[in-house]
Amino acid sequence: MILPERIRPKHRDAIIQSLRAGVVPRTGQQHIQVGRAAEVSAIVRDLERVADGGSTIRFVIGEYGSGKTFFLHLVRSIALEKHLVAAHADLTPERRIHATGGQARALYAELMRNLATRARPDGGALQSVVERFVTSALTEAKTRTVSAEVVIRERLDALSELVGGYDFAEVIAAYWRGHDHGDEVLKAAAVRWLRGEYSTKTEARHALGVRTIVDDSNAYDQLKLLARFTRLAGFSGLLVCLDELVNLYKLANTQARNANYEQILRILNDTLQGTAVGLGFMLGGTPDFLLDTRRGLYSYQALQSRLAENTFATGTLVDHSGPVLRLANLSPEDLFVLLKNIRHVYAAGDTAAYLLPDEGIHAFREHCAKRIGEAYFRTPRNTIKAFVNLLAVLEQNPGVSWPALLGSVDVKVESNPDLAPLPEESVEGTHLPDPQLSAPDGKLGQDDDLTTFKL
Numbered sequence: 001m002i003l004p005e006r007i008r009p010k011h012r013d014a015i016i017q018s019l020r021a022g023v024v025p026r027t028g029q030q031h032i033q034v035g036r037a038a039e040v041s042a043i044v045r046d047l048e049r050v051a052d053g054g055s056t057i058r059f060v061i062g063e064y065g066s067g068k069t070f071f072l073h074l075v076r077s078i079a080l081e082k083h084l085v086a087a088h089a090d091l092t093p094e095r096r097i098h099a100t101g102g103q104a105r106a107l108y109a110e111l112m113r114n115l116a117t118r119a120r121p122d123g124g125a126l127q128s129v130v131e132r133f134v135t136s137a138l139t140e141a142k143t144r145t146v147s148a149e150v151v152i153r154e155r156l157d158a159l160s161e162l163v164g165g166y167d168f169a170e171v172i173a174a175y176w177r178g179h180d181h182g183d184e185v186l187k188a189a190a191v192r193w194l195r196g197e198y199s200t201k202t203e204a205r206h207a208l209g210v211r212t213i214v215d216d217s218n219a220y221d222q223l224k225l226l227a228r229f230t231r232l233a234g235f236s237g238l239l240v241c242l243d244e245l246v247n248l249y250k251l252a253n254t255q256a257r258n259a260n261y262e263q264i265l266r267i268l269n270d271t272l273q274g275t276a277v278g279l280g281f282m283l284g285g286t287p288d289f290l291l292d293t294r295r296g297l298y299s300y301q302a303l304q305s306r307l308a309e310n311t312f313a314t315g316t317l318v319d320h321s322g323p324v325l326r327l328a329n330l331s332p333e334d335l336f337v338l339l340k341n342i343r344h345v346y347a348a349g350d351t352a353a354y355l356l357p358d359e360g361i362h363a364f365r366e367h368c369a370k371r372i373g374e375a376y377f378r379t380p381r382n383t384i385k386a387f388v389n390l391l392a393v394l395e396q397n398p399g400v401s402w403p404a405l406l407g408s409v410d411v412k413v414e415s416n417p418d419l420a421p422l423p424e425e426s427v428e429g430t431h432l433p434d435p436q437l438s439a440p441d442g443k444l445g446q447d448d449d450l451t452t453f454k455l
């Protein structure tokens with residue numbers, strides 16, 4: 001890899017701070033990225049299809065610590081460069097793809113908070129997307145010498161054929177009226193609606209005159225609408241990145257879990273049939289989440305048959321055209337290049353300012369290998385943290401030599417928190433189990449799908 005000349009201080013600091021905290025940098029991943037060339041080109045083709053009005057879904061599957069989150073963030077950055085709007089969120093027990101107790105709306109709201117564009121890579125870009133829609137309509141109205149309302153209504157017509165499209169269009173029209181009359185309250189109400197932050201229909205009707213709100217039952221339809229809308233606003237489409245899908249695997253309640261898998265199947269089918277326009281999904285999860293036939297995606301027959309991997313692609317042969325994208329663990333060579341990249345970023349791209357020679361990196365690797373074995377490159381988070389800490393000490397203590405420091409570098413094996421025992425599977429039978437029974441600690445809420453189950 002050819003190292004870039006200089007790295008902007010803003011990027012440098014952000015990358016170093018993230019790595020030191022053990023989290024994946026949100027921007028500037030290209031400065032440290034290693035490997036994944038084939039995977040990236042497969043995804044670039046996906047994103048081009050989305051930008052062309054198509055759709056895509058990928059399951060990014062890799063072992064604990066193998067680089068799933070890093071890869072999703074990288075894809076997100078590429079999407080922003082390609083003028084897509086990108087949103088990302090981690091699944092948690094309180095944020096799910098399907099729910100009846102508010103968790104799907106919570107996921108949607110989180111995605112909207114993290115909505116990013118190239119100009120606003122840190123999120124919070126929803127209002128600016130709407131603003132761009134309005135201003136471009138105003139420009140068009142001027143050149144055609146028609147009223148802005150006419151242009152806006154024409155553009156929004158494209159949405160009305162979709163589920164929920166009528167109210168969505170009404171909300172955008174309300175934003176425009178607010179824009180036109182200098183009514184900040186109305187604009188804020190429209191944005192609040194789009195962010196999925198109204199919890200009652202009455203409130204939304206009073207503020208905006210619409211009958212519906214974003215809720216658990218329509219969160220996915222809203223994403224489809226938003227994808228279309230981003231295109232009407234001049235962007236290329238919408239990329240939705242969901243991480244930590246293992247949280248679905250961990251759902252103790254079979255009904256709740258299957259409902260989530262059914263929703264994933266719906267998304268997959270929409271993508272394969274081309275009914276979603278300008279919309280891409282990237283879902284990050286561990287092999288258990290995919291392959292486990294009791295709790296994973298494979299426990300849901302229709303998904304298993306659609307996601308079954310190409311049986312010809314074994315050993316060193318790969319096939320990146322199916323929806324499942326397998327990420328191999330990083331290799332020792334990858335990690336060596338990664339450490340060099342980090343050294344380069346740390347020096348802000350100035351080779352004369354390197355704090356450690358290549359031989360120091362080798363010695364560091366050997367030290368880690370001795371301490372924690374293969375884990376040093378297979379689950380590199382801690383190795384990376386230790387390396388950045390080492391660089392920080394070398395930087396702030398110019399008199400100190402690296403060999404003297406190496407011996408005191410502490411690096412620990414990471415343990416996968418997802419391997420903790422799962423809560424007991426709820427009893428399935430002809431009667432509904434008492435929700436109290438499935439929550440031995442007396443806490444309700446985790447399996448509220450049961451309490452709100454409709455007969």
Ligand SMILES: Nc1ncnc2c1ncn2[C@@H]1O[C@H](COP(=O)(O)OP(=O)(O)OP(=O)(O)O)[C@@H](O)[C@H]1O
Pocket residue numbers: 019022023024025032033034035036062063064065066067068069070071338379380381384
């Ligand atoms: N291709 C890569 N290039 C450079 N650094 C990488 C790459 N892949 C992963 N990393 C680094 O390795 C560490 C672990 O990666 P990451 O957090 O993405 O793993 P993960 O698979 O999401 O882990 P988990 O299973 O815990 O969610 C991070 O510090 C990340 O910055």
Ligand SMILES: [Mg+2]
Pocket residue numbers: 068069070243244
């Ligand atoms: Mg991760």
